[in-house]
Amino acid sequence: MLLLFALPAGLAIGAIxxxxxxxxxxxxxxxxxxxxxxxxxxxxxxxxxxxxTSISGALTYIQSKNILLKTTIFLAxxxxxxxxxxxxxxxxxxxxxxxxxxxxxxYLFLLGYFSISMLSKTPHKGQNSVTSSISLLRTILIGLLGxxxxxxxxxxxxxxxxxxxxxxxxxxxxLAVGTSLTSIFFIVSTGFFSYIQTVTIPLTLAILLxxxxxVGARFGAGMTAFFSxxxxxxxxxxxxxxxxxSILFKLLHHATSGLLLLSGYIVTLSVLFLYQYCTKKxxxxxxx
Numbered sequence: 001m002l003l004l005f006a007l008p009a010g011l012a013i014g015a016i017x018x019x020x021x022x023x024x025x026x027x028x029x030x031x032x033x034x035x036x037x038x039x040x041x042x043x044x045x046x047x048x049x050x051x052x053t054s055i056s057g058a059l060t061y062i063q064s065k066n067i068l069l070k071t072t073i074f075l076a077x078x079x080x081x082x083x084x085x086x087x088x089x090x091x092x093x094x095x096x097x098x099x100x101x102x103x104x105x106x107y108l109f110l111l112g113y114f115s116i117s118m119l120s121k122t123p124h125k126g127q128n129s130v131t132s133s134i135s136l137l138r139t140i141l142i143g144l145l146g147x148x149x150x151x152x153x154x155x156x157x158x159x160x161x162x163x164x165x166x167x168x169x170x171x172x173x174x175l176a177v178g179t180s181l182t183s184i185f186f187i188v189s190t191g192f193f194s195y196i197q198t199v200t201i202p203l204t205l206a207i208l209l210x211x212x213x214x215v216g217a218r219f220g221a222g223m224t225a226f227f228s229x230x231x232x233x234x235x236x237x238x239x240x241x242x243x244x245x246s247i248l249f250k251l252l253h254h255a256t257s258g259l260l261l262l263s264g265y266i267v268t269l270s271v272l273f274l275y276q277y278c279t280k281k282x283x284x285x286x287x288x
Contacts, residue, residue: 006205006208006209007208007209007211007212009031009209010049010208010209010210010211011216011219012212012267012269013031013053013216013266014052014056014057014214014215014216014217014220015216015217015219016216016266016269016270017057017181017217017220018053018056018181018218018219018220018221019221019223019224020158020159020162020232022162022180024052024053024213025043025046025050026153027266028042028049028050028209029043030107030250030258030262031259032046033100033103033104033247034246034256034258034262036255039094039100039103040094041200043090043151044196044199045201045202045205047150047188047195048196048206048210049209050150050188051188051189052209052213052214052217053213053214053216054182054184054188054217056213056214056217057181057218058178058181058185058221059218059221060218060221060222061177061178061179061221064178066175066178067179068134068175070134071134071139071165071179072179072182073183074136074139074140074143075139075142075143075146075179075180076182076183076185076186078142078143078144079143079144079146079157079190080186081144081147082143082146082150082187083150083151083190084151084190084194085144085147085151086150086152087151087194090152104247104251106152107153107244107247108244111240111241111244111247112240114159114160114163115237115241115244116237118166118237118240119233119237134169138168139169142164142168142169145157145164146158146160146161146164146183146184150187150188150191151191151194157184157187158177158184159240161180161183162176162177163236166233173229174229174232177224219277220273223277226276226277226280227276235269238265239269242261242264242265243262246258246259246262249261
């Protein structure tokens with residue numbers, strides 16, 4: 001049954017990941033967990049998926065020059081190191097049967113915190129002018145945290161890095177998304193090759209998801225031109241909130257309700273993207 005929805009799900013999640021710079025695994029991991037996949041397998045599939053969405057979406061941001069190269073390099077290097085710090089932790093949790101519970105609780109904490117922070121922070125005046133004096137130490141710490149979380153949860157790390165780049169380093173949302181997404185490819189590649197040595201994944205499912213990821217992420221990255229910085233932040237906060245509630249449902253043994261809730265938001269956001277895209281194309285047609 002899941003294979004029937006793998007390609008459209010890959011497209012939708014890919015578009016959202018490309019738009020927000022979150023890598024894709026941030027959404028795919030909880031969905032796979034809600035569907036009953038073992039945590040290690042869900043993480044490995046999601047890391048592979050994040051590799052696809054990140055490189056596909058990053059190409060769009062690089063072409064439009066919406067990345068900070070120096071920041072990207074330091075995030076990538078520190079993030080790759082962070083993934084290695086997480087390996088013994090996830091092995092310990094798996095061996096002691098704590099992985100499912102700990103991963104879900106960690107998701108809840110992070111999603112709740114970042115959802116609130118994205119809604120409570122207001123745009124800083126002169127934000128665009130401070131990107132040339134970004135703290136190197138803070139950049140490295142954000143990369144380490146992003147890499148660690150990436151390997152623990154099977155995500156790109158972007159759902160941690162994007163709000164921190166915006167709220168801590170004061171980087172404008174569009175630049176933060178492009179910078180995060182570009183660095184994620186290197187981070188998740190390190191995590192994936194660490195996992196795949198010991199974990200077997202369903203290849204057909206993974207391939208269908210990856211195909212959807214490559215196409216969807218390019219589309220989503222291009223959609224950032226149709227939304228303001230403030231709207232992007234509010235949509236991201238809402239995404240964190242609905243994902244958090246879906247995982248809470250899982251912990252309360254109502255996984256189906258959580259899956260329906262999260263799927264509903266993904267579909268709603270996908271429809272919004274298509275509406276904006278079609279509206280833009282229609283305007284360009286009449287201008288011609």
